[in-house]
Amino acid sequence: MRTFGCWLLIIGLLIGCTAPTTVPAPPDIAKGTDALTIDLRATNPELIMCQQTDLVATLRNLGTTNIERGLYTFIIEDQVLKPVTGTNRKKLFDLEGRSQYNPQGGIEQTTLKVKNTALPPQIETYQTPIILQACYQYETLASAPICIDPDVLGKNPAKPCTVAPVSVGGQGAPVAVTRIEPTMAPAGNDIRPTFTIYLQNLGSGRVVSAPDVESACTTTTTTLNPTVEIAAFLQNRPLRCTQREVRLEQGKEARIACESEQTYGPAQGTFSSILEVEITYGYINTASQSLTINRLPGQERCPP
Amino acid sequence: MTLMKKSALSLILLSFLLACQAPTSGQSPQPQEFRSGTQGLDLQYVANLPPPRLFDRDQVNIMLQVENRGTAPLGGGADRIYLSGFDPTIITGIGTDGLPIPPLEPRSAFVSQGGRDTISWRGQIRSLTDKRIDKYTPLLLATACYTYETTATAQVCLDPNPYQATSQQKVCTASGVGLGSQGAPIAITNVDVQPQPQRTRFIITITNSGGGTVYKYGTQYLNKCSPYSAGLAFDEVDFVQLSDITILGRSIKQSCKGLDRDGHLRLTSGTGQLFCEVDLNEQSAFLSPLTITLRYGYRQSIPKPLEIRAVP
Structure with missing residues (x-):
């Protein structure tokens, strides 16, 4: 009994004296440069002539914007592969983005059953590509900490923040605001904050204008405009930008200047705030795999 | 044995009584030197x-x-x-x-x-x-x-005849007095005494030791100190006002050089110097307290x- 009591005491002390745990912070959601990721596989990548296989695509939305009425298309070589009756090559899809309620993002799996119909004569082995192309509208909501400082003469040396360029990391979308350069432009006795916003496509896909996104997956047009629509806000008020649409070339940074319609005077003091940037665009992601079709000795053609 | 125990006990009690004696009269608690530190x-x-x-x-x-x-x-x-x-x-x-x-x-x-x-x-x-x-x-x-306000008192030696050849020993020798700090962010750190015949000059060194910003004394400057105001101008910052400087029971503020018309002294890189002087009628050297009072705004x-x- 005494031994049991001693053990109870020791255990009680150990439990009571455990190191205090701090409440973990909620995870940051608005990060990363991915939107839709596609994992494309064939259940049987080495196919015997005239056989069929399943093409399985796993779509995952790793960005922070919900995909609504996105469209994906399986692209196969029609001369050698044909979808089995009843399976659809094109389909609309919706996928929820990451959020604090759903930190993993939405996930969907789709399958297309295809059958080899023929091989070119005297070809023993043939490699054919299978491609899944997804087109969808997306949005980047970027927020960056900036400093509003009406004291351009530096009369007050003790300031809570300093006006300086801000590098912004990924915001949970492929088109990202890479950096912001603020300027406190004099406007009489006040200042008018002006921001040069740099953006770039950091994802693995292609940017198209939002109105062109459906035709990108349904037509064979090659003239797609890589433009995005941009709007900026400061303290819930829209900024006046030099242009509303920006052309975003692959691998290149685009630049836009926006200024606040409201001016700030000494009465507002120096303070840190958040610059919000909304970018709307269409995006195309593509995944491809290679399928090998082998002809068995003696095989001539496939039955109808 | 019992007698020995009693004796030992008595000795111990006596030792305690001697050790715990009340302090003798005349040792009253002394006022602490409180005019030190650089914080307001x-x-x-x-x-x-x-x-x-x-x-x-x-x-x-x-x-x-x-x-x-x-x-x-x-x-x-x-x-x-x-x-x-x-x-x-x-x-x-x-x-x-x-x-x-x-x-x-x-x-x-x-x-x-x-x-x-x-x-x-x-x-x-x-x-x-x-x-x-x-x-x-x-x-x-x-x-x-x-x-805020800084008040400093320095015991200075006033010698009306500093160069007189005499065998008589002087009470004191006119020399500088280091003051340190006075319990305020603006400190009067040093008083340099320069004796001349029938006149003594003081060079008073003032330093901003508090880590903040000092500015002109006055309500209008106090309002400009706010982070939500236009701010203090360059000719309003780094100034202290000489409220008064007294020695021998009289003010010598009028003799001070380095002040603007409002009685403000500018500090450069946090330090400033004030030059004041007093005329002497006495014949021999003596010690006297020099009291300096500064007023200023602080942020x-x-x-x-x-x-x-x-x-x-």
Whole structure:
């Protein structure tokens, strides 16, 4: 009994004296440069002539914007592969983005059953590509900490923040605001904050204008405009930008200047705030795999 | 044996009585030397007010402890503390007028700790979740603007005949006096004494030792100290006002050089020098207290980083 009591005491002390745990912070959601990721596989990548296989695509939305009425298309070589009756090559899809309620993002799996119909004569082995192309509208909501400082003469040396360029990391979308350069432009006795916003496509896909996104997956047009629509806000008020649409070339940074319609005077003091940037665009992601079709000795053609 | 035990016990008791004797009369407690230190107002954020991390749509409570660690009265009147650095559209309910500093008694010879009080603000945090913003990290800045006073007394040697050839020993030799600090952010660090026949000149060195910003004394300058004002101009900052300088029972302020027409002395790189002189009618050297009083406005700030996170 005494031994049991001693053990109870020791255990009680150990439990009571455990190191205090701090409440973990909620995870940051608005990060990363991915939107839709596609994992494309064939259940049987080495196919015997005239056989069929399943093409399985796993779509995952790793960005922070919900995909609504996105469209994906399986692209196969029609001369050698044909979808089995009843399976659809094109389909609309919706996928929820990451959020604090759903930190993993939405996930969907789709399958297309295809059958080899023929091989070119005297070809023993043939490699054919299978491609899944997804087109969808997306949005980047970027927020960056900036400093509003009406004291351009530096009369007050003790300031809570300093006006300086801000590098912004990924915001949970492929088109990202890479950096912001603020300027406190004099406007009489006040200042008018002006921001040069740099953006770039950091994802693995292609940017198209939002109105062109459906035709990108349904037509064979090659003239797609890589433009995005941009709007900026400061303290819930829209900024006046030099242009509303920006052309975003692959691998290149685009630049836009926006200024606040409201001016700030000494009465507002120096303070840190958040610059919000909304970018709307269409995006195309593509995944491809290679399928090998082998002809068995003696095989001539496939039955109808 | 019993007798021996009793004797030992008596000896022990006697030792205790001798050791615990009350102090003899004449040893009354001495007033402490209180005019030291370079702090006026001390500002501290009360622990966890605010906590390092808050969540949107919550209330935010900010509390500052203020203490007068100097030797001049502080607070009341136009002395105020302001809170700045945050976006008022995200943290609402905190005004730009600041809050008055309550009257705080100074330290003195018999009061070793100055007056202490608290000042608090309450605000409301707006939603960040609606804008898909993960966090907002402002740096809160509490800025105190107040007027203060420095009083220093130096025992200086006045020698009306410094170059006289005499075998008579002098009471003192005119030389500089180092003063250190006087329980205020502006310190009179040194008084250099330059004796001349029938006249003695003083070179008084004044230093801003408090770590804050000193500016001209006056209500109009106090209002400009606010972080929500146009700010103090270059000709208003780094000035102290000579309130008075006395020796031999009379003021010698009129003799002082280096002052502007309002009696302000400019500090350059935190230091300034004042040149004053006194005419002497005495015949021999003697010691006399030189008392200098300065008035000025003072600004000091204390930051507090804050993290506000969005919650679903």
